[in-house]
Amino acid sequence: MASAFGHVAVAYAMGKTLNPVWASTRFWMLTVLCCLLPDADVLGLVLGIPYEHMWGHRGLTHSIFFAVSIGLVLPKLAVPFLSRWSVHYGMLAMYFSLVTLSHGFLDAFTDGGLGVAFFAPFDSTRYFFPWRPIAVSPIGLTSFFSSLGLGVLLNEVVWIGIPVACWLIGLRKVQKKRASLSREAL
Numbered sequence: 401m402a403s404a405f406g407h408v409a410v411a412y413a414m415g416k417t418l419n420p421v422w423a424s425t426r427f428w429m430l431t432v433l434c435c436l437l438p439d440a441d442v443l444g445l446v447l448g449i450p451y452e453h454m455w456g457h458r459g460l461t462h463s464i465f466f467a468v469s470i471g472l473v474l475p476k477l478a479v480p481f482l483s484r485w486s487v488h489y490g491m492l493a494m495y496f497s498l499v500t501l502s503h504g505f506l507d508a509f510t511d512g513g514l515g516v517a518f519f520a521p522f523d524s525t526r527y528f529f530p531w532r533p534i535a536v537s538p539i540g541l542t543s544f545f546s547s548l549g550l551g552v553l554l555n556e557v558v559w560i561g562i563p564v565a566c567w568l569i570g571l572r573k574v575q576k577k578r579a580s581l582s583r584e585a586l
């Protein structure tokens with residue numbers, strides 16, 4: 401996996417890109433939940449489920465199927481008054497699906513472990529992207545807070561932190577420009 405910091409940074413950028421006017425604490429909490437939830441499968445390692453199993457690490461919970469399932473459920477929790485058949489519900493469902501899927505995408509850019517079962521439960525093949533610059537994060541807090549974990553964080557600053565920061569700066573400029581244009585139109 402990439403570290404939790406890397407996953408949250410990407411999810412934050414996605415939330416800022418959607419930038420809903422009603423973005424609440426609940427919206428942001430669900431955004432963070434979505435981007436970290438796939439790694440709940442590390443519990444399987446504790447329970448003795450082999451890494452390469454469908455329920456193993458980077459298996460079903462990292463798949464497109466899982467991301468879409470989560471995406472379909474969460475909009476109602478984020479905005480309880482939203483109708484299930486509204487355009488906004490569909491947009492939020494897509495958003496939460498993509499945030500959940502962003503986890504597997506980042507993992508597929510890492511340089512260690514097994515690949516991601518994007519097409520589980522229909523196909524258990526594990527995939528990596530051809531280019532894998534992100535250092536794999538150690539599993540477990542003790543190993544993370546070691547020199548190995550520090551190296552991972554520095555690597556993520558380069559490959560995740562800087563691109564995300566550039567994206568947010570560009571986005572802020574576009575959103576400011578848009579706001580001033582709509583003020584002028586009034």
Ligand SMILES: [Zn+2]
Pocket residue numbers: 401402438439458462503504507
């Ligand atoms: Zn993961």
